[in-house]
Amino acid sequence: MSEPSAAPRPVAAPIGRSTDTVPSPDRAAEFRAALVNSLRADGKITTPAVEAAFLTVARERFVPDDVPLEQAYAVDDAVVTKRDQRGVALSSVSAAYIQARMLEQADLRPGMTVLEVGSGGLNAALIAEIVGDQGRVVSVDIDPDVIDRAAKLLDASGYGSRVRVLVADAEHGVPGEGPFDAIIVTVGAWDIPPVWLELLADTGVLVLPLIMNGVTRTIGFRRAGGHLVSTSIEVAGFVPMQGAGRHEERVFLLTDPNGKQVKLRFDSAAPEDMSPLDGVLATDRTEVWSGVTIPHRTSFADLHLWFAWHLPGFCLLTVDDGTELADERGTWFPFGAVHGAGFAYLAIRPAPEGVGVEFGARAYGRDGQLAATTVVEQIQAWDHDGRHTEPVFGYWPAGSDENQIPADASVMNKARGIVTISWPPRA
Known part of the structure; x- marks a missing residue:
């Protein structure tokens, strides 16, 4: 299915x-x-x-x-x-x-x-x-x-x-x-x-x-x-x-000056107060670039996974036709983050060498620069610690001995247990 x-x-x-x-x-x-x-x-x-x-x-x-x-x-x-x-x-x-x-x-x-x-x-x-x-x-x-x-x-x-x-x-x-x-x-x-x-x-x-x-x-x-x-x-x-x-997401709508919307979907840890983002799509947009590149036609699905585990305020997004983002399809991906009064999302541009693309972030809002910088910092962390390595997952049912969880593992709480992920050190 x-x-x-x-x-x-x-x-x-x-x-x-x-x-x-x-x-x-x-x-x-x-x-x-x-x-x-x-x-x-x-x-x-x-x-x-x-x-x-x-x-x-x-x-x-x-x-x-x-x-x-x-x-x-x-x-x-x-x-x-x-x-x-x-x-x-x-x-x-x-x-x-x-x-x-x-x-x-x-x-x-x-x-x-x-x-x-x-x-x-x-x-x-x-x-x-x-x-x-x-x-x-x-x-x-x-x-x-x-x-x-x-x-x-x-x-x-x-x-x-x-x-x-x-x-x-x-x-x-x-x-x-x-x-x-x-x-x-x-x-x-x-x-x-x-x-x-x-x-x-x-x-x-x-x-x-x-x-x-x-x-x-x-x-x-x-x-x-x-x-x-x-x-x-x-x-x-x-x-x-x-x-x-069934698990319900929390969904928030950002409306642009033309009444078109960007939808932010949070699986967990959604911000309690989204009011700082009111009118955020009417603000000037900023960009921050990471220096991390990838060849054309190369999967980077492990970056999405890294974001899900390590990017504060992580969310998925969908956009209405007619929004600025919709007009720029092909230059960004539906993974973003909320940081205070800023909203950022994963973006790409041609790599300086012309052999692939460079990852970065575009952002809106008063805290847009901080939000974009947060995304870029995690791109760089993934490039250093998570790229080209297959993580190991664990699941620890409620009542398990949590002292046995590896010290280097990241932890995600679920209703009936704990999921862990460990990224092996790069050779």
Whole structure:
């Protein structure tokens, strides 16, 4: 149930153009082979078991009938299957790259018992292929419509007897099931419910998209004593969890002189008083540049993660058409910070050498210079301490021995525990 990742990724090359709602089996098989080749080349598929599952399961049977093969078999495209009254995605078929990566993260084997949280049908079919006839797959979702659709599609695709689908709020467990060798969560989770740890076998793997101050990473966790430690990390975005596990953002609107708005979204630690930013978009804008550069077409998703953990007043932003920011799309990214009476956001400009871009910050408000400087200081800190290194995450359930948390770890409080991150020293 993922949404497309913000980081651009290669897309499986289409083989011709299909507009048929019922494509021929041969054409679909060609698309499956092309997708697998792309996922293998990109390092998302690394084992024969996941490769065989992707070559076997027909993705086109789990997307709406009007979705062409090119989209169904694209590497990076999620397909929305249900929206609310406002058009917000509630359920989707996950992008192929993140499905493959999560299956690899889960380290699945024949005969395993696996829980999927967040249903749709396709991912459960892939899991069923890997664990085989001696394995067991349970797929749950809080939405009866989603479960009804998944059950029908699994039956029609020959997996109805191999996957048990249930309407349940996984926050409260799965009655009569468990323990599980793997739990794969396909909705954005702000926290880890204690019941998931109760359901997870001692040697099991928990794979989930964990939301940390608005930035999501799909993390594979294993037990390490009384806490969890990450074994793998992937960049992805997901439809957020509903039900008891839902987490509401705080949203503030900044209005420009023309009545257009910039929306600031805070996952946690939102400023108590936003009144110092009244009228801020009518003030002169300032810029501060970091001297930190990056080549073109290079991912810097780890900078977003660094901001989420280290940038005071961190927020995500969206903008109305007609605002100054909207007119400058392509020169900034939707990551910002509030500092007193100033608001700053991540910006780029051509690097002096002409071989990439330089990071910096643009800012509005009386404290705009301070806000931009704060962003730039964290860009420089990331460049020195976090760039090109993969962090290690930990999760410490409530009641854990916090004295065991590494001294160099940064800490983020959740409702049921503590998330930690450690950035290994650069070699």
